[in-house]
Amino acid sequence: MGSSVVSTRAQSRFQLAASQLQLIATKEFGDRFRSGWVFACVLVWLGAIGLTSFLGLLQIGHIGVQGYERTVISLLNLVQYLVPLLGLLLGFDLIVNEREEGTLRFVLAQGVGRSQLLFGKFLGGCLTLTVPLVLGFAIAGTVIGVAAKDNSIAPFLRLAVSGLVLGIIFLSVGLMISTFCRTRVQALVFALLTWCVMVFVFDLVALGVIVSTESRTAAQEIEVLCDTTHVNAAADIHSEFDNASERKSETAVVAEGTSIGWLALNPVDLFRAVNLSQQLELRTSAPIIFSVVTVWLTIALGLSFWKLRRTDL
Amino acid sequence: MNRYLEISGLTKCYRMIRALDDVNLSLERGCVLALLGPNGAGKSTLFSCILGLTTPTRGTVSLEGRTPTDADRASFGYVAERVSLYSQRTVAENAAFFARLRGQTVSEVKTQLKRVGLSRASNRRVCQLSKGMLQRLGLAIALCGQPKFLVLDEPFNGLDPALLDGLQSILREEHQRGATLLISTHTMSAVEPLATHAAILLNGKLAAFATLEALRAQHESADSLETIYHRIARERQPMPEVLV
Numbered sequence: 001m002g003s004s005v006v007s008t009r010a011q012s013r014f015q016l017a018a019s020q021l022q023l024i025a026t027k028e029f030g031d032r033f034r035s036g037w038v039f040a041c042v043l044v045w046l047g048a049i050g051l052t053s054f055l056g057l058l059q060i061g062h063i064g065v066q067g068y069e070r071t072v073i074s075l076l077n078l079v080q081y082l083v084p085l086l087g088l089l090l091g092f093d094l095i096v097n098e099r100e101e102g103t104l105r106f107v108l109a110q111g112v113g114r115s116q117l118l119f120g121k122f123l124g125g126c127l128t129l130t131v132p133l134v135l136g137f138a139i140a141g142t143v144i145g146v147a148a149k150d151n152s153i154a155p156f157l158r159l160a161v162s163g164l165v166l167g168i169i170f171l172s173v174g175l176m177i178s179t180f181c182r183t184r185v186q187a188l189v190f191a192l193l194t195w196c197v198m199v200f201v202f203d204l205v206a207l208g209v210i211v212s213t214e215s216r217t218a219a220q221e222i223e224v225l226c227d228t229t230h231v232n233a234a235a236d237i238h239s240e241f242d243n244a245s246e247r248k249s250e251t252a253v254v255a256e257g258t259s260i261g262w263l264a265l266n267p268v269d270l271f272r273a274v275n276l277s278q279q280l281e282l283r284t285s286a287p288i289i290f291s292v293v294t295v296w297l298t299i300a301l302g303l304s305f306w307k308l309r310r311t312d313l
Numbered sequence: 314m315n316r317y318l319e320i321s322g323l324t325k326c327y328r329m330i331r332a333l334d335d336v337n338l339s340l341e342r343g344c345v346l347a348l349l350g351p352n353g354a355g356k357s358t359l360f361s362c363i364l365g366l367t368t369p370t371r372g373t374v375s376l377e378g379r380t381p382t383d384a385d386r387a388s389f390g391y392v393a394e395r396v397s398l399y400s401q402r403t404v405a406e407n408a409a410f411f412a413r414l415r416g417q418t419v420s421e422v423k424t425q426l427k428r429v430g431l432s433r434a435s436n437r438r439v440c441q442l443s444k445g446m447l448q449r450l451g452l453a454i455a456l457c458g459q460p461k462f463l464v465l466d467e468p469f470n471g472l473d474p475a476l477l478d479g480l481q482s483i484l485r486e487e488h489q490r491g492a493t494l495l496i497s498t499h500t501m502s503a504v505e506p507l508a509t510h511a512a513i514l515l516n517g518k519l520a521a522f523a524t525l526e527a528l529r530a531q532h533e534s535a536d537s538l539e540t541i542y543h544r545i546a547r548e549r550q551p552m553p554e555v556l557v
Contacts, residue, residue: 116383310368
């Protein structure tokens with residue numbers, strides 16, 4: 001009798017917590033939808049994919065809709081810049097905005113646990129990131145498939161999925177920034193700094209470290225790294241794509257001799273390595289990708305929760 | 314005696330500032346406590362500790378003999394001193410969102426909006442509301458689901474006489490229903506007809522806590538709660554210190 005009362009109470013608490021999580025997530029998505037963010041992002045993705053597919057080979061003198069693989073190569077730079085930025089811009093004000101407006105205090109006073117609030121916000125952000133990206137890739141992908149009569153959609157799907165995961169990682173980093181900052185402006189500054197560091201500074205510093213510490217193999221490694229990171233222009237990769245058969249044996253040797261484990265530290269580089277694995281003969285195993293994604297999400301969400309629990313309102 | 318709310322040795326320090334200093338008080342179910350004190354005395358901090366918004370440095374808050382959980386707090390009603398809601402959303406949307414967070418239904422929200430006289434304004438955006446209307450909306454959200462425990466932080470601030478009268482009668486109804494009320498206020502004349510108990514906080518310390526009858530008996534010549542408050546405040550704290 002007593003245990004059944006306890007279990008009913010626990011069940012109703014769980015139901016309330018789940019409903020709070022769902023309410024916060026749907027409200028977050030609803031707010032972004034109303035603000036036009038979702039619609040604008042769909043347009044951005046459609047425009048970005050359409051234009052890069054049509055004009056992506058302008059640098060080597062071609063024009064017209066390209067197949068999936070070439071579109072992916074053209075799109076890679078744009079996605080690696082844009083997706084982290086979108087993730088950070090979505091995440092940076094999730095908590096700090098409510099704190100500044102005073103609604104955070106009122107939400108928590110309704111019996112909402114801090115974990116429900118945090119994960120509700122995170123899920124809402126994920127939804128806001130996923131819907132336009134999936135819509136943009138699905139519509140543009142269909143058009144490319146029909147126009148270019150291309151059936152090999154795997155690279156395009158890999159780009160969409162890895163781009164989404166990249167965005168979710170940066171969303172969690174943005175959320176972490178949001179819990180640690182006191183004002184929206186402060187959070188925005190930190191979010192933009194994080195973006196600069198992850199997308200630009202990290203690779204340059206890492207290349208500098210390799211050049212100064214491993215001069216013997218540096219030349220070989222830089223060749224791979226420039227392709228793997230954003231440093232090289234897409235045109236070089238297109239040229240490599242055209243000469244893939246001639247290049248294959250050579251790149252395999254380069255890949256064997258390199259120690260590029262540090263790539264995994266930066267999700268942006270890992271994203272690029274995943275999408276250029278065939279062109280560059282870089283092996284990025286599923287366990288490594290899974291571990292890196294898990295570590296980043298765990299650290300960002302864990303620190304966010306740790307900070308939010310210690311925040312007095 | 315079976316206490317409903319028990320606060321023992323509650324202390325909250327913010328770096329060098331002691332916002333609450335060893336506060337002890339207990340209330341039985343169905344009481345109305347008027348929490349009085351100057352600005353910065355620690356009233357809102359005390360409420361924050363009760364509502365789980367602030368972690369006490371020391372001491373405990375227990376409700377019906379145990380520390381309240383988040384799920385317990387979902388059955389509380391809370392009216393903030395400055396009602397902060399989603400300004401671009403409508404009255405109905407805000408009320409529904411916050412009430413549903415506490416597991417309440419939309420029909421309950423409509424009932425409470427009607428009760429506070431906001432049913433006609435339910436499609437207006439919150440940013441278009443006057444302070445009084447915002448206060449009423451906060452009250453409607455707090456009243457959803459007939460809470461057993463209501464915490465009201467300065468609910469009478471900035472209300473015109475008609476609204477003040479309306480709020481008093483709603484709080485009286487809630488008291489008669491059996492709810493326990495905690496009301497912090499500077500408007501002592503407004504809370505006096507409702508209160509069964511009064512507590513006075515000065516510089517984070519509990520300067521007085523008793524039933525209204527006991528306080529009146531101690532201060533025979535005092536004609537109102539306000540006079541009692543001023544006497545105690547003057548005895549304990551001749552010139553209020555500003556907390557920096």
